[in-house]
Amino acid sequence: MVGEDAKNRTGPQLNDLFGRPAGSVEGYKYSKDMMRAASSGLIWDVEHIDMFIEKPKSLVFKTKMAFRGIKDPTERANLMAYLRQFSASPSDIPEAEPTLVARDPDIDPSILALEGDPEYGEYLSGECVTCHQIDGEDEGIPSITGWHIEDFVIALHAYKTGYRPHQVMETIAKRLSEEEIAGLAAYFTSK
Amino acid sequence: MKINRRGFIGTGAAFVAALSAPMVMASNRPKVVVIGGGAGGATAARYLAKDSKGALDVILIEPSKTYYTCFFSNLYIGGVRDFASIGHTYGKLASEYGINIVHDWAIGVDKDARTVSLAGGAQIPYDALVISPGIDFVEGSVAGWDLTSQNAMPHAYKAGSQTQLLKAQIEAMPDGGTFAMVAPPNPYRCPPGPYERVSMVAHLLKQINPTGKILIVDPKEKFSKQGLFEEGWNKHYAGMIERVGPDFGGANVEVRPDAMEIVIDGDVEKVDVCNVIPAQKAGNIAQIAGITNDAGWAPVTAHDMKSKMDNNIYVLGDSSAQGDMPKSGFSANSQAKVCSMAIRAALTGSKAFPAKFSNTCWSLIDTDDGVKVGASYEATDEKIAKTSGFVSKTGEDAAQRKQNYEESVGWYEGIVADMFG
Numbered sequence: 001m002v003g004e005d006a007k008n009r010t011g012p013q014l015n016d017l018f019g020r021p022a023g024s025v026e027g028y029k030y031s032k033d034m035m036r037a038a039s040s041g042l043i044w045d046v047e048h049i050d051m052f053i054e055k056p057k058s059l060v061f062k063t064k065m066a067f068r069g070i071k072d073p074t075e076r077a078n079l080m081a082y083l084r085q086f087s088a089s090p091s092d093i094p095e096a097e098p099t100l101v102a103r104d105p106d107i108d109p110s111i112l113a114l115e116g117d118p119e120y121g122e123y124l125s126g127e128c129v130t131c132h133q134i135d136g137e138d139e140g141i142p143s144i145t146g147w148h149i150e151d152f153v154i155a156l157h158a159y160k161t162g163y164r165p166h167q168v169m170e171t172i173a174k175r176l177s178e179e180e181i182a183g184l185a186a187y188f189t190s191k
Numbered sequence: 192m193k194i195n196r197r198g199f200i201g202t203g204a205a206f207v208a209a210l211s212a213p214m215v216m217a218s219n220r221p222k223v224v225v226i227g228g229g230a231g232g233a234t235a236a237r238y239l240a241k242d243s244k245g246a247l248d249v250i251l252i253e254p255s256k257t258y259y260t261c262f263f264s265n266l267y268i269g270g271v272r273d274f275a276s277i278g279h280t281y282g283k284l285a286s287e288y289g290i291n292i293v294h295d296w297a298i299g300v301d302k303d304a305r306t307v308s309l310a311g312g313a314q315i316p317y318d319a320l321v322i323s324p325g326i327d328f329v330e331g332s333v334a335g336w337d338l339t340s341q342n343a344m345p346h347a348y349k350a351g352s353q354t355q356l357l358k359a360q361i362e363a364m365p366d367g368g369t370f371a372m373v374a375p376p377n378p379y380r381c382p383p384g385p386y387e388r389v390s391m392v393a394h395l396l397k398q399i400n401p402t403g404k405i406l407i408v409d410p411k412e413k414f415s416k417q418g419l420f421e422e423g424w425n426k427h428y429a430g431m432i433e434r435v436g437p438d439f440g441g442a443n444v445e446v447r448p449d450a451m452e453i454v455i456d457g458d459v460e461k462v463d464v465c466n467v468i469p470a471q472k473a474g475n476i477a478q479i480a481g482i483t484n485d486a487g488w489a490p491v492t493a494h495d496m497k498s499k500m501d502n503n504i505y506v507l508g509d510s511s512a513q514g515d516m517p518k519s520g521f522s523a524n525s526q527a528k529v530c531s532m533a534i535r536a537a538l539t540g541s542k543a544f545p546a547k548f549s550n551t552c553w554s555l556i557d558t559d560d561g562v563k564v565g566a567s568y569e570a571t572d573e574k575i576a577k578t579s580g581f582v583s584k585t586g587e588d589a590a591q592r593k594q595n596y597e598e599s600v601g602w603y604e605g606i607v608a609d610m611f612g
């Protein structure tokens with residue numbers, strides 16, 4: 001909810017969202033993964049809000065909401081323009097045309113279209129499964145099995161560009177090539 | 192009856208003939224022998240068996256029936272984990288992966304005949320040999336200490352009964368008594384290990400013996416994550432921990448296990464518990480195999496972890512001299528996967544991919560106060576070379592530190608599943 005008497009419901013209230021650290025609304029019980037993203041330093045600035053509402057999974061693995069995202073940039077811009085009315089410091093949204101919001105990482109459609117080699121992915125996965133368990137157990141460290149290929153690629157790409165903060169994952173993702181990310185996505189999606 | 196028996200004998204012979212075909216094929220499979228079922232060896236055996244899908248005959252030689260991880264053994268000392276939770280067995284490696292587990296010591300390697308001899312008397316032939324025996328101690332590196340003193344002054348640097356002994360001694364310390372640690376010189380397994388241990392001992396003492404003292408005698412100028420540990424010690428255990436570095440005689444130490452004394456630069460200190468972590472070298476079997484250098488470690492090429500001294504031997508983990516990676520369970524596990532991919536490619540013609548390595552070491556300073564350091568590495572012709580890395584920062588907020596700890600718990604579950612199935 002948003003507005004003067006907004007309360008936390010399925011999601012937290014959204015007043016003063018712009019510039020707010022993730023996971024910081026009092027009294028709302030966030031998902032484990034949202035809290036992980038929060039303690040890694042996720043801040044709801046305009047770019048991150050935009051990315052999140054486009055594809056929540058690109059920033060946070062699992063949230064409390066069943067929401068797959070909004071593809072259309074205009075629709076997202078409108079939603080943000082609406083939400084910013086309830087923020088005291090709505091950061092750097094361009095005044096008139098909220099459609100011009102920069103989005104990073106801007107994933108080239110050709111990257112999403114890359115066909116991954118699952119055999120290569122299986123070899124590379126050795127590096128992942130030291131921490132992420134192949135049976136999908138997620139205590140302390142999120143599960144990465146059975147994802148949509150596209151979500152997987154977007155998430156790794158967001159670490160690779162440093163957009164999604166996490167020391168270990170940035171270090172790992174930084175040196176993965178696009179083919180390698182595609183291979184990993186192809187391998188883990190079938191697990 | 193007669194006919195039956197004859198018939199039986201007859202079909203029996205046919206059976207043998209029929210069976211012997213797959214049997215011969217089975218024993219013709221290339222044989223890979225792995226010495227040591229720890230972070231490096233167990234991972235290598237599992238990946239060799241799993242990824243070759245039966246094309247390799249994998250034999251793992253490990254004397255212990257239960258492997259106690261050194262990782263998280265400090266948390267057991269601190270009372271954060273129980274002992275059973277750090278013990279793991281080899282059952283699944285045998286039943287689910289078809290690995291032949293031989294509980295015995297390797298005592299010799301004949302590089303020309305390509306056989307390993309076991310303490311029990313057997314000779315095991317190999318096409319490729321993986322050696323991952325962890326560390327042994329350099330004799331005479333701490334004056335006054337040898338393996339016969341390990342009851343009076345435990346090292347607890349191979350996990351198991353030594354770890355239990357050290358914890359029991361700390362718990363029995365008189366009120367206000369002193370726990371001393373003789374820290375090792377570089378290089379040694381788990382660079383932050385001694386300092387995480389100090390943190391966990393302090394954590395335990397704070398609860399059961401709050402006036403107890405901790406004395407670290409250290410031959411090194413600096414140590415891993417020093418700023419983070421010192422900040423944490425000040426915050427959680429103010430006044431409890433003292434460290435004597437080389438500038439005050441930390442490198443000039445003698446211990447007297449009978450008298451429970453340590454002599455630092457000529458000054459005698461009476462202590463109640465003394466944890467001696469001596470200087471280290473590759474596990475003895477590496478030296479016996481003749482693949483170690485003057486410093487006592489086994490040099491390997493970075494692309495495949497192959498010994499620089501022998502074409503059929505590969506060395507993993509703590510024993511290897513590979514370049515920039517710290518001696519950690521994470522590193523050994525990471526190297527094992529590169530190595531098993533290379534061995535499969537050599538023996539079965541499977542695809543070889545470029546080597547990639549990584550490591551992250553988490554350390555727990557106090558409840559929910561975890562820190563981490565990590566890096567990724569690549570193979571160059573010269574060594575395993577660091578490409579980029581990170582380390583936790585001082586002054587981080589509590590949420591980040593708690594997340595680090597929770598991550599380490601997830602990592603522990605992940606790596607033991609990756610080793611033991």
Ligand SMILES: Cc1cc2nc3c(=O)[nH]c(=O)nc-3n(C[C@H](O)[C@H](O)[C@H](O)COP(=O)(O)OP(=O)(O)OC[C@H]3O[C@@H](n4cnc5c(N)ncnc54)[C@H](O)[C@@H]3O)c2cc1C
Pocket residue numbers: 226227228229230231232252253254255258260261262263264265295296297298323324325326347348349380381384385388474475476507508509510518519520521522523551552553
């Ligand atoms: C207190 C402490 C804390 C640590 N914490 C961490 C941590 O948090 N994270 C981390 O990544 N690492 C940690 N480590 C380091 C880690 O335990 C080692 O780096 C890792 O175990 C090395 O793997 P390895 O395969 O080389 O040797 P090991 O895991 O020691 O395995 C060697 C195996 O070989 C067997 N063996 C030896 N000789 C023979 C022989 N002749 N024949 C047959 N078998 C033999 C041994 O019984 C043993 O099971 C810690 C270490 C210590 C001491």
